[in-house]
Amino acid sequence: MANSFELEGTVRHLFDLQTFNSGFTKREFVVEIEDGKYPQMVKFECVKDKTSILDDVSVGDRVQVTFDIRGNEYKDRFYVNLVAWKLGKSAGGDDAPAPGSSMDASFDNEPDQSDDIPF
Numbered sequence: 075m076a077n078s079f080e081l082e083g084t085v086r087h088l089f090d091l092q093t094f095n096s097g098f099t100k101r102e103f104v105v106e107i108e109d110g111k112y113p114q115m116v117k118f119e120c121v122k123d124k125t126s127i128l129d130d131v132s133v134g135d136r137v138q139v140t141f142d143i144r145g146n147e148y149k150d151r152f153y154v155n156l157v158a159w160k161l162g163k164s165a166g167g168d169d170a171p172a173p174g175s176s177m178d179a180s181f182d183n184e185p186d187q188s189d190d191i192p193f
Contacts, residue, residue, distance in 0.1 A: 083107040136164040
């Protein structure tokens with residue numbers, strides 16, 4: 075039996091619903107997790123009927139994500155997916171980028187901190 079995990083963060087990106095030839099559907103989203111000096115951008119996916127949990131979520135919302143970790147192997151390559159199955163809005167402000175701006179653009183104005191990167 076799989077263990078479930080929970081993370082809280084701010085929704086930074088909502089991807090469009092994807093429908094495959096087999097009828098399988100999924101929708102991905104990115105949550106920014108505050109982790110000290112280096113915030114983490116974590117991509118989750120919702121599959122099948124759970125894609126609807128994103129219907130009332132917007133970029134900038136604080137959310138509590140409940141998810142399972144799934145892993146598989148295909149042609150000697152290994153993949154890990156974070157499969158969200160429950161999503162609740164958390165208390166907190168809307169600190170998303172302004173409409174019409176992209177998150178990537180906000181990094182263009184920051185000084186080069188390549189010596190500071192922990193990896």
